């Protein structure tokens with residue numbers, strides 16, 4: 457029999473030092489949210505796509521230029537509310553660029569030191585943006601090295617490893633709270649086909665597809681989710697085989713998407729279909745969409761758009777009608793020296809011309825030359 461514990465003596469309670477900073481920090485993050493309007497759901501018209509309406513959620517208009525603005529805000533709130541991020545905590549992240557740009561911005565708002573661990577191939581524009589917000593960049597040779605190096609740097613500094621690849625799926629409120637899925641379905645309400653037949657998304661952390669897939673199930677929609685993977689990435693194989701240990705030795709050339717390992721935030725169970733496409737197809741689709749929108753979008757938006765065209769062609773072939781939704785993940789301004797540079801494309805052996813023609817023809821006539829598709 458254990459003894460009854462005795463009551464502690466009555467003393468003065470500890471001062472509430474840390475909570476003052478946390479309250480201040482949460483108020484600052486709330487302010488960023490309030491200053492932001494919701495992002496546009498653009499509805500471009502393509503003559504050849506009879507019966508199919510296309511919608512693109514434009515996440516490039518966030519203050520830090522990409523969909524990672526939402527994720528960074530969520531990761532900061534999650535860290536603060538868990539008591540992991542406190543006054544003066546050094547923050548470290550493993551990133552291919554976009555997330556680090558958004559996190560550097562929030563770290564600046566909260567006056568916290570920030571270190572981004574990135575592959576040395578990260579675009580110059582992203583590095584400049586991180587440094588402008590006062591962040592520090594630490595480069596590694598191989599993309600698979602970012603995780604261990606970030607964890608080690610955080611440990612040495614007595615800081616916090618934000619770890620987007622683990623926490624993206626759980627730091628986001630998947631049931632709502634104006635997450636990207638709730639916002640899309642709300643903006644679709646007055647459309648001819650308010651419930652999209654399919655939502656199409658690429659995967660980096662896998663967090664956005666996890667939120668979309670979970671929200672679709674939670675709200676009982678019939679919408680299906682297609683995830684588009686890129687040439688150098690482990691996600692497609694893992695989804696197909698069920699093996700989460702799948703890896704890919706080469707770094708993805710499409711910034712923001714495609715990973716060397718199956719990230720913990722990737723949730724295969726909520727994905728209805730996956731396709732894997734060549735990088736030349738992603739970049740060709742990026743160019744075509746940029747021409748048609750009269751402004752430049754990024755490479756992963758090309759991945760999304762190619763997948764959207766592929767789904768549209770399948771629906772049209774089956775004689776079905778409906779709406780399709782995808783995301784503009786970031787702007788093409790970040791990639792002037794890569795995807796929009798002829799020399800770079802040539803140096804990387806990327807011939808985008810056949811895919812370009814294929815997509816142009818499809819958008820204008822509705823005919824999709826599927827002989828260029830491997831899978």
Ligand SMILES: *Cc1c(COP(=O)(O)O)cnc(C)c1O
Nearest residue numbers: 554659660661662664712756785
């Ligand atoms: C992160 C990212 C994606 C993928 O989003 P996830 O939610 O991480 O899967 C796509 N495009 C860009 C530019 C990104 O930075």
